[in-house]
Amino acid sequence: MRIAHLGAADLGSVRMRSSLDILVPKETANLFTTHRMLAGRDRTAYVRAPLVAVVPPALPHSLADGPGSNTLxxxxxxxxxxETARAALGSDDFTFVEPHAATDSLIREVADAVDREFPNLDRLTVSFLDALAALLSAHVARNYVAAGPERAMSTGGLAAHKMRCVYRFIAEHLGETIRVEQLAAEVHLSPFHFARMFKQSTEQSPHLYILMQRIKRAKELLASTDSPIIEVAADVGFRTQGHFTGVFHRYTGFTPKVFRTSAREAASQPIDSPGGDRDR
Known part of the structure; x- marks a missing residue:
């Protein structure tokens, strides 16, 4: 396992690394990551604390940082x-979900512990790095990988087909008020048991997950359309532009207007040919 801070050599040109990369921005960091989706379009994600990004191996992508960047x-x-994923999932058949910025308390706690306990990265031992790699690999496999259509979450959460049902309902009603009672009814559970099992599966409460999906969709609309901000706010379930602006700024560090400008500037940067970085 390799631990490093984002440097100038990591920015700009396309990277296609042989490793799984976990990007953990610190409190002052502003990071944009762009990758090519299966449909052929480029997708740019804005990653700022408390969010993290998981980049699968061999995925061509580029990074751009903003002022005050400090990313592990x-x-x-x-x-x-x-090897770790196969053991954790009990299957050789697995694929990564589409990369995106996510709230992940375990990854952030690991990164904070590394920074706090080991300010000098050269002093990290091989045994410590191997243990850390095993922990993170199993966690990523269980939370960012799909392995079989009916696999239940190993944490004791909702079965995969029920999670898909909940995700679909949220996506289809993102512009509306979504209550826990509605989600629980979709999978035939009481609101209490649904909320508990949902958090076991996602490490987020239903409310926080819905909020992050609203923010995620708002980012996509701001970056890819010219819709007025008040319309974007309504499309993702906010009743007023002022409320939307306040929540969006709290979780991204930008107002919607500034984010739209920054995302389009990042997307307009040319992407070179893959470079062949072979760090492990």
Whole structure:
């Protein structure tokens, strides 16, 4: 496993690394990551604390930082990750979900502990790095990888088909008020048990997950459309532009207007040919 801070050499040109990369921005960091989706379009994600980004091995992507950037990169060699993932999932058949910025308390706690306990990265021992890589690999496998259509979450949460049902309902009603009671009814559970099992599966409360999905969709609309901000706010479930602006700024560090400008500037940067970075 390799631990490093984002440097100038990591920015601008396309990276296609042989490792699983976990990007953990610190409180003052502003990071944009762009990758090519299966449909052929480029997608840019804005990653700022408390969010993190998980970049699968061999995925062409580029990084751009903003003012005050300070991002930790946790890199795990692909063979090590695959072996751990197979053991954690009990399957050789798994694929990564589409990369995106996510709230992940475990990854952030690990990164904070590394920074706090080991300010000098050169002093990290091989045994410590291997243990850390195993922990993170198993966590990523269980939370960012799909393995079989009916696999239940190993944490004792909702079964995969029920999670898909909940995710679909949220996506289809993102512009409306969504109550826990509605989600619980979709999977035939009481609101109490649903909320508990949902958090076991996602490490987020239903309210926080819905809020982050609203923010995520708002980012996509701001970056890809010319819709007025008041319309974007309504499309993602906010009743007033003022409320939307306040919540958006709290979780991204930008107002919607500034984010739209920054995202389009980042997307307009040319992407070069893959460079062949082989760090492990």
């Amino acid at each position: 990169i946790l890199s795990i060699a692909e063979p090590f990750f695959s």
